[in-house]
Every structure is written in C-alpha cells, then in structure tokens.
Amino acid sequence: MKRRTRNGGSGKRRKAPKTGNGVSQLSLMDLPTALLHEIFFKLPVSSIINAKFVCTELYKTLSDPEFAVNYTKSTRFTSILSIEHRLTHDLESPIFILTEISEDYEYFETALTPRIPDFVDLSSSLSLRRTCDGLLCLHLMKPRAEVAYICNPLTGDSLALPAVHKPKRAHPLSLVYGLGFCQSANKYKVLRVICDSDEPGNGYGEILTIGVDSGWRSLANPAVPMPEFLLDLNSLNGVLHWLFFAGDRSSCIYSFDLGEERLGQTPGPPGVVLNCERMRLVLLSNQLCLVDPSKRNTLVIWKMKEHASGNSWTKDIILSKSFPCRVRFRGHWPLAISRNGEIILSDHWNTFVVSYNPEKRTCTKIKVFEMERFAYTPSLLSLQELISGRHWRNMNVLSN
Numbered sequence: 001m002k003r004r005t006r007n008g009g010s011g012k013r014r015k016a017p018k019t020g021n022g023v024s025q026l027s028l029m030d031l032p033t034a035l036l037h038e039i040f041f042k043l044p045v046s047s048i049i050n051a052k053f054v055c056t057e058l059y060k061t062l063s064d065p066e067f068a069v070n071y072t073k074s075t076r077f078t079s080i081l082s083i084e085h086r087l088t089h090d091l092e093s094p095i096f097i098l099t100e101i102s103e104d105y106e107y108f109e110t111a112l113t114p115r116i117p118d119f120v121d122l123s124s125s126l127s128l129r130r131t132c133d134g135l136l137c138l139h140l141m142k143p144r145a146e147v148a149y150i151c152n153p154l155t156g157d158s159l160a161l162p163a164v165h166k167p168k169r170a171h172p173l174s175l176v177y178g179l180g181f182c183q184s185a186n187k188y189k190v191l192r193v194i195c196d197s198d199e200p201g202n203g204y205g206e207i208l209t210i211g212v213d214s215g216w217r218s219l220a221n222p223a224v225p226m227p228e229f230l231l232d233l234n235s236l237n238g239v240l241h242w243l244f245f246a247g248d249r250s251s252c253i254y255s256f257d258l259g260e261e262r263l264g265q266t267p268g269p270p271g272v273v274l275n276c277e278r279m280r281l282v283l284l285s286n287q288l289c290l291v292d293p294s295k296r297n298t299l300v301i302w303k304m305k306e307h308a309s310g311n312s313w314t315k316d317i318i319l320s321k322s323f324p325c326r327v328r329f330r331g332h333w334p335l336a337i338s339r340n341g342e343i344i345l346s347d348h349w350n351t352f353v354v355s356y357n358p359e360k361r362t363c364t365k366i367k368v369f370e371m372e373r374f375a376y377t378p379s380l381l382s383l384q385e386l387i388s389g390r391h392w393r394n395m396n397v398l399s400n
Helices: 033-041 045-051 056-062 065-074 383-388
Strands: 078-083 096-101 107-112 125-132 135-142 145-151 158-160 175-182 187-195 202-209 217-225 234-236 239-247 250-257 262-266 280-284 287-292 298-304 313-319 333-337 343-346 352-357 362-367 373-376
Touching: 033 045, 033 056, 033 065, 045 056, 045 096, 045 107, 078 125, 078 333, 078 343, 125 175, 125 373, 135 175, 135 383, 145 175, 145 187, 145 383, 158 383, 175 234, 175 239, 187 383, 217 262, 234 280, 234 287, 239 280, 280 333, 287 333, 333 373
Parallel strands: none
Antiparallel strands: 078 096, 078 373, 096 107, 125 135, 135 145, 145 158, 175 187, 187 202, 202 217, 234 239, 239 250, 250 262, 280 287, 287 298, 298 313, 333 343, 343 352, 352 362
16 A cells, blocks of 8 residues: 655655664654654744755745744744844845844844845835734835835845825825734735825825735725824734824824724723823734833833723733843833743843843843844745735734
8 A cells, every 4th residue: 555755645655774783763854744843843933044955855844834834823932123224235234133032031133134126225224114923014215216015024025015106295204004914805904194294193094905906095084193103003903003192182092994994993091091202002912002101110011901992901010120230221112022921121222122020020131232123923924925814814923
C-alpha cells in the first residue's frame, strides 16, 4: 500500500540515514509538522525570516499560511515597531526597526525595508499613520506629490492606494488615516479624513475598500470631526475610535463603523470628564483604553471590557513608586500588553521602555534605542493574503 508523503503526494517513506554504530539520524525536516511548528513558535520573527533561507523544504514550511496564522497566535514575544521619517536615495538604509521582547525581558531587533515603488529622494519623508493586524498605512510626502501605501514590513511588499485628491488649501498634516478590518465585507477598509482649514476641527471623510474600490468614495454624510492626533484612529471590532475636542474644555469619543460606514459616539467612563488635551485613547490587548496622566505620581488607565458599553469601564492605576530608580515617571504612555499580562510603557524622550507587572506592582527597565515606537502585531502572511481576508477569522490576534 502506498504511503502519503508530507506534501500530500504518494511514494515511499524516506528512511533516516544511519551512523557507523547503527543509530538513525533524523534531520529537522523529519520531525512531525506540528512539532516543527511548536519549535519555531518559540523563536522571534527575526529567526523565522533567517530560517527561510536555510533550505527549500524549510522555506515552504515557514511560508505556509497556516504556519503564519498560528505563529501570530502562539508567539510569546511582544513586538514594538520604530520608524525613521527620512529616506535615502537608494533605500538601502532600513526605515523600520522591529523590537521583540521576550517574557524574561530579552529583546531582539530586526531591520526591515519595505519596497516602496515610487522614486524617493532626500526631500521625501515617510510617516506611519496606522497599524492593524500586521499591516501599516504609510504616508509618503514628496515635494509635489503625496502617496498613501498599505504594506507588510516583514514581507516587504506594499500597495499604493488611489491618488489623493485633497483641497489645495489643506495642510499636509491635516490628512488623517484610519485602517481596520470590516467583518461583514471580509475586507480591510481605510477611512481618510481631510481637515478644512477654514473650519478647524471639521473634516471631510472618504472611504476605500482595499482590493475592491478603484478610488476613494465620499461618505453619505461626509462631515467627520478631525481626531486630535494623527495616530488616534484606533480600530477595534470593525469600528474606529478617536477623541475630539467638543468645546468648553470637554471632549467626546467618536466612532466610525466600517461596515455601516456611519459616524457615531462611544460612551466614556461614567462620571469622568473627557479632556483630549491630557487624555489619549489607545488599544491594549484588544480593548479600548482611555489613559489619563494628569494626576501627580499616578497614571490612570480606563479599560472598556465590553465594546461600546459605557458601564463596562474598569480603572487601573500605576503609581510612580512602582518605577525603578532614575527612571522618569511622567511622560510614559502604555504601548501594549505583553503575552504574560504586563503593560509595556514608553517614554518618547528616553531610549528605553519599561514593563509594568500589575500584580506585583513593579516595573522592569528594558533597553530600546529607537525613539518613535508603536505597538505592532507582526504577521508572516503576504500582503495579498492579508488583504484578501481569507485567514482573518482564524487569526484571533492581539490587534494593533
């Protein structure tokens, strides 16, 4: 009877070679696929990328979409992405640094260079506008043109979005992008908000379904309030959220449903007066969080346990005495929740991040050199695999 080989074909089972003493030798590729995957799940993504070039069989195994999805779910590393704004003529210099932090605070750094198809010179700059499920939304500013891209920095591939048709009077920094996955359409969508310089705070919204639309579509109700910060459109369960200054020192949380393509509001914590001048919205472990650093020696983090439920907010407090000596407390913002439940905090004025243990109420200093840092969920899926949405329901990732 014929046996089935690893790749599904039929043929004889390969016998392991024997040494001089009669003991069989097994290579790495002789291991069962499930066990092989478990071994690589314990390695940082930088090691996965390097391992692909060892041999053809290993390349096929590590390039399998099933492995890529399971790696995102099973890895024990917490990832942070840094970006350099300026580019070089030849793009040989890396513009992304991926920092992976293990549970024992060891970290690994990998330089990444996505392939940007447009010609780039020293007068150009690249800014990160949004991250989601391993995808980045990038904004390339050139002297006479602006281009938005969706890319996966791990695989290097990128996709240019349709041309930007913005009012001539709009300032370049008045373009805000939001990227999220729409479950009803099983596609990623991009919301673009253009600020009208004549009416500060008011914006004009356009929507794009990646891989479907050939151009930007105007919303049925195009009036969209401008987020206070460029990176504040947080994507959660197919809904974008951001803070907006409503006047008289009060603010509100706006939301945009990518499925219905409709603007709404999300209730804040009961009894808390929202203030976008001192508060920020972030995503931590797939939860919408409101961060308030205004009280001295205290960092307050409100977490919404149930999406869009105003009564589900819970309050966490980080005290300055939890920080190690000679580490500045003020100015730290939470970046991500690590796989072991600790809160990764970053101070953009220092060259390190800290990991806070909520149970022990202690902090550990982690050395990270890059200045601008963003929480990131790495994905080994190609850009085409990601935007197709075929694997999204199985990813179950801690989305950023």
